[in-house]
Amino acid sequence: MREIIRAENLWKVYPDGTKALKGVNVSVRRGEFVGIMGPSGSGKSTFLHIVGGLDKPTDGDVLLFGERVSSMSEDELTQFRKGRVAYIFQFYYLLEDFNVLENLLIIADLLGIGNAEEKALEILDFLRLSHRLRHKPYQLSGGEQQRVAIGRALISEPDLILADEPTGNIDWEEGRKIFQLFRELNEKKGITFVVATHNPDLVKFFHRTVHLKDGQVVS
Ligand SMILES: Nc1ncnc2c1ncn2[C@@H]1O[C@H](COP(=O)(O)OP(=O)(O)OP(=O)(O)O)[C@@H](O)[C@H]1O
Numbered sequence: 126m127r128e129i130i131r132a133e134n135l136w137k138v139y140p141d142g143t144k145a146l147k148g149v150n151v152s153v154r155r156g157e158f159v160g161i162m163g164p165s166g167s168g169k170s171t172f173l174h175i176v177g178g179l180d181k182p183t184d185g186d187v188l189l190f191g192e193r194v195s196s197m198s199e200d201e202l203t204q205f206r207k208g209r210v211a212y213i214f215q216f217y218y219l220l221e222d223f224n225v226l227e228n229l230l231i232i233a234d235l236l237g238i239g240n241a242e243e244k245a246l247e248i249l250d251f252l253r254l255s256h257r258l259r260h261k262p263y264q265l266s267g268g269e270q271q272r273v274a275i276g277r278a279l280i281s282e283p284d285l286i287l288a289d290e291p292t293g294n295i296d297w298e299e300g301r302k303i304f305q306l307f308r309e310l311n312e313k314k315g316i317t318f319v320v321a322t323h324n325p326d327l328v329k330f331f332h333r334t335v336h337l338k339d340g341q342v343v344s
């Protein structure tokens with residue numbers, strides 16, 4: 126299965142009448158590292174939410190790993206996404222009452238992943254967080270919190286990572302390191318990435334960039 130995402134004529138009209146996506150067609154193949162760029166309000170988050178199954182399109186369809194998402198029930202979709210698709214947000218959404226290691230272990234437990242502690246420690250070492258295992262999110266810098274969020278995505282061993290402005294809240298140098306990390310995961314583990322950003326300095330990291338404007342793909 127080479128095509129991992131196929132968005133077919135996606136439309137999203139929000140209840141207030143805002144047309145956020147107007148017939149978007151995008152195809153992503155396994156192993157690609159794709160950027161979604163466009164000005165604020167162009168539909169990047171809406172697109173990622175729909176592709177990740179967090180929201181439904183008004184019209185059109187998404188095929189993930191060759192399967193039509195619209196034909197699945199909520200439960201089927203959750204099961205289907207488990208361990209295949211992970212999401213990284215701009216505002217980390219970590220569990221504030223739990224430490225770094227626990228933030229990964231709780232996800233591993235929910236997903237029924239074996240050898241979780243060993244895997245979590247290995248991932249946190251790779252993410253340069255071994256010295257912060259027992260710290261809680263409020264005790265970490267923005268970059269460190271985002272690395273925990275990446276760790277939480279990695280513990281599920283996904284084939285596809287969708288990231289929405291993952292470096293939107295951190296400084297340029299730390300942001301660049303996170304993109305290098307993504308590239309490494311893409312190259313070494315074959316994880317496919319689709320990353321939304323409006324930072325043009327990050328374009329050089331992508332294999333290919335899809336440009337959105339007013340809810341449409343522009344070339
Ligand atoms: N729940 C909602 N209800 C109504 N309109 C919405 C909703 N969510 C987003 N929109 C609108 O849809 C359009 C696309 O929004 P979206 O968040 O997808 O843009 P974006 O490209 O991610 O922007 P940014 O770079 O600021 O994150 C915007 O006009 C936005 O105001």
Ligand SMILES: [Mg+2]
Nearest residue numbers: 169170171289
């Ligand atoms: Mg957005």
